[in-house]
Amino acid sequence: MTADTKIPPPGVALARGPPATCEYEASCAHAIETSLGIQGLGVHREHDRIVREIARTVDGTDPFAAVVRASQMAMVITDPLQDDNPIVFANDAFCTLTGYGRDEILGRNCRFLQEADTDPVEIGRLREAIEGRVPVEAQLLNRRKDGSLFWNRIYLSPVFEGDALTYFVASQVDVTSEKARLTRLETDREALEREVERRTRDLSRSEERLRFVLQAGRLGSWSLDLADMRFVASETFKLALGRDPGDPLSRAEYETLIHPDDRARRDVAVAECIAGHGDYDVEYRIVKPTGEVRWLKIRGQPFYGADGAPSRLAGIALDVTERKHAEAHRALLANELNHRVKNTLATVQSIVAQTLRANMSPQETRDVIQGRIHSLAAATDVLTRESWDGATLAAVAATALAPFRTEGDRRITIRGPEVMLTPRLALAFSMAFHELATNAVKYGALTSEVGRILLDWDIIDGLRPETLRLTWRESEGPPVCPPTRRGFGSRMIERALADELQGRAEIDYRPDGVVFIAEARMPDIRRPDQSRSPA
Incomplete structure (x- = not known):
């Protein structure tokens, strides 16, 4: 069939022309058309004629006739000029595929193999191709003579002689195994897609959890x-x-x-x-x-x-910036603690050694040592509460004099502006206050019922640099006589405290009461505000 072949539209009577000259083409359907040169007869006579023609051409030079007869591919030829387009030729492979004998096949429409579950869409495609006289490929569920089902892939092609449609040639392949394999693959694909979806969902949830953990x-x-x-x-x-x-x-x-x-x-x-x-x-x-x-x-x-x-x-x-800062602060505190412990032990050692040199009874020696160590411990408590950054003078004085202020402010009055002492000055003032109060109990204002002590301090603005002046003044006690010798307490107050203050610390034994004056330069003292803070 050439490009100029004219195909009558559906409904127009089909005419058979004379046998065409054998011309080989690339398609098997066209080869069959040109090699057989058959005319319409009855179904069985037509089949016999096709078989004889195939047998004759097999011994001749046409290889396509041999292909049709000996092919392992099931092939049938139908006659569209007869009623219901019956099968007029079936090769041995088709008989083997369907299980039917040739006598059971010839004269019947191919639909006799169809099953109730055969896809109507595929059947419709076949019908449209037959009515339109065009090639088509379809896949149908068919039933063999023994009742078994198989999937049949059909390649249907029209055969023309000149402009007239003469036959349809249908090659058929059992694709049941392939269909089953495809079904399994489809099932596996769907299962795989579900698994991928599940894992993708799990992965998404894991990523969300990870993102939350990282952010948190x-x-x-x-x-x-x-x-x-x-x-x-x-x-x-x-x-x-x-x-x-x-x-x-x-x-x-x-x-x-x-x-x-x-x-x-x-x-x-x-x-x-x-x-x-x-x-x-x-x-x-x-x-x-x-x-x-x-x-x-x-x-x-x-x-x-x-x-x-x-x-x-x-x-x-x-x-980890905060952690690094905390580590540095801990290291600083450890070094500071080491330094403070050494200083405290040295102070205790000095207190004990100096006290033992005094000419006192064992009981007096024990009491003095306990009192001085208690004062040191009290000052240390104040510093600890302030994280060793220092302490206010009011807090140091109140803590050191607490054991002696059983009557509150009536006997001992503490007043002065708010000032911060360094840790070293806080310890030094605490020890000095303890020594002054102890002497007042033993010899001074606190020996009488009416004796009083005023601890007062202030900032002297007229001096440069600014100077803290602290005064301890006893009154209404017994007459005071200057001591014939200076003990450890007096020496500690006047010498050690003066060194710490980088200023002066003096005790004046006045007849009407002891007066202690200490002065310290303000660069070593912080003044948060100018308010006075009675303790």
């Missing part, structure tokens, strides 16, 4: 591709670096944020990790764009490619 723990994540050195940082990490979380961050930009003094140490840690010497674990400083310095703890591990070489580093980042 303020953990940033990062990765570095060792091939192209592409650096990826999470939003939390960018925030820790002082960057906008929506802006990209390259490795070169990140490198500029690392503190210059820490880059070499960081580079060594990276090199050791890549060399296979363990995970990446290092702490270093970064400098934010604002100039603020922060500490980061970076942990990561290498990931390896198929060749066994590391291809990527990935891990987490945590801002």
